[in-house]
Amino acid sequence: MRLLIVEDDPVLSDGLQVGLTACGWTVEAMTRLEDALAALESSAFDAVVLDLNLPDGDGLQVLRFVRERDMDVGVVILSARDESRDRIGGLDAGADDYVGKPFDLDELAARLRAVRRRLLGRSRPALTHKDITLDPKARLAWRGEQDLPLSRREFAILEALMERPSAVQSRNQLEERLYGWQEEIGSNAVEVHVHHLRAKLGSAFIRTVRGVGYTLQ
């Protein structure tokens, strides 16, 4: 899943990048309000971790930007302003969750997963399609009772497809979810991972919609 971190403190931002990447997210980090807005405008994110106290303005502007454009993005506010009224203000402005600093990295990751689940309209933490089950937290997959070893990228593609089994995901969308902006990617990287997945899941599990992308249906 693709995550945008908007935080101006370098150490904290670095920690979030490292920590959340380890949780399986593809992470982009911005330190300024302007850059964050530009990033959101140019590409799709599944969630935003948002600091309110930014050097060039109030982080709530990012929240408003996202909500005004009806973007399909979960927003978790991360703020040192940790009083009730700040939380209330943030949540009422459209945030999906509010975490006060300092916080536990695992808790933040869990909250991000919960926000994501709510956004997709499901309540069970595990993803299931046919006989395949994914645990987004542990990043493990099963076929029936049997463990299904997947690489990080393979898991990410499968997760993206299983989140919305009926939707068709373009190659570009999948690419964005897999790779950060700094990462070098081959032009056919997604095809290669899908190929590997089909080898493990059976060729019928992922369907190619010619000229559009991939779907599970």
Next chain:
Amino acid sequence: MTSIRLRLFAILALVTALVWGAAVVWVEIHTRHEVQRVLDRRLMESARMVSSLMRTGEMTPVVNPVLPGPVPTYERQLSCQIWTVNGELIARSQNAPAESLAPDEDGFSERVIEGERWRVYTVHMPDDGYRVMVGDSLTIREHLISSVVTGLIGPAVLGLAALGVLIWWSVGAGLRPIRQMTRILTERDADDLSPIGVAPGGSDLQPFVQSLDALMDRVRAARLRETEFTAAAAHELRTPLAGLRIQAQIAAATGDEPTRRHALEQIQVSVDRTARLVTGLLALAREDVTAIDDREKRWTGLAAHFEALGAEPRLQLPDADVEVFADPDRFSLVAANLLANARQFARSRISLSVQGEGPFAVIAVDDDGPGVTTADLERLGQRFFRPSGSPGGGSGLGLSIVVSAVKAHGGAVRFAPSAMGGLRVELHGLAVRRRLSGRVSDDS
């Protein structure tokens, strides 16, 4: 409250009683004197009248005459005796004693007869051979005087009692505004620092209320500043703490050696930064307090303060040897923060310069760094403000420490774009002079 009332009442009652008592004593003495005078006059007149009647022969004294019929009785206040010069009593009034009322001399005299004191006036008539004596009893006189005095003192005592009640009530009524004020103050919440506004019951308490309001104003402002400062400080500390926690969590959880090393390095960076922040907060909390007294200021070398901060090859000191009139400890804090700020941004040059002399001198620090946008210039010097694009290490407190320290010296700080391209920080209002002994200048 009651003690003021009691005190006032006691003072007023005592003073009134004293004045009243003095008046009573004076009236008593005066009355006594007047009554004596009037009665003496009556004695004298009566005696003279009798003697003149006898002299003109209109009356001849007869010893113990038989009075024709009942004589109308009148209040017997005066007694009269007529004696011959030989000592023979030839006539006396009904109530007069048989014994002589007075010794054989003219004018007033007093004598005790049968246990009663008499005051007597004697007229001697040597030509006719008589002596006329008219007297009255002192007991009657005393009675008269005491009844007059009692008539005066009685109402006075009653009046004094009435006055006491009136004084008690008046004092209470007069002190009502104070009582109201007390009630207003005691009924207030301990945390209520809102102004009282108008004093109850008139203008006397107004200055008191005003200074109380002013005091509460200051307390409120101080408390607000303190709360804001604490809140801001807490806020500023939470972010580095969050960074520390998350990096520590990563270091503990990861199995990857480079990731762990990176996290530990980040922890060090954050700890250093947080330590700087705490140092800055402490300095600012100290700075905040009060203006610096002139006795704590000394003439201290300007350049020395900057040189003491360690070698900085980019720093250009002023040509002349200049001293500034300041509290050395706090000025060194100013210098340290100015230099730290310039160091962070300067590319190749930092310049310390002084324009003018005396109280209107300007001390300026310029750098050739990226400078600050016009919008950010205005907010520079505010606590925790870091202009956008500044490196993460700053606490946002350095320049606000400079501002408050210079303010405490009675000066002001101005921020401007520097001719060198970066930021120019000007210190105004600090007294500056050239060192008199001076170092030998290079060109001489």
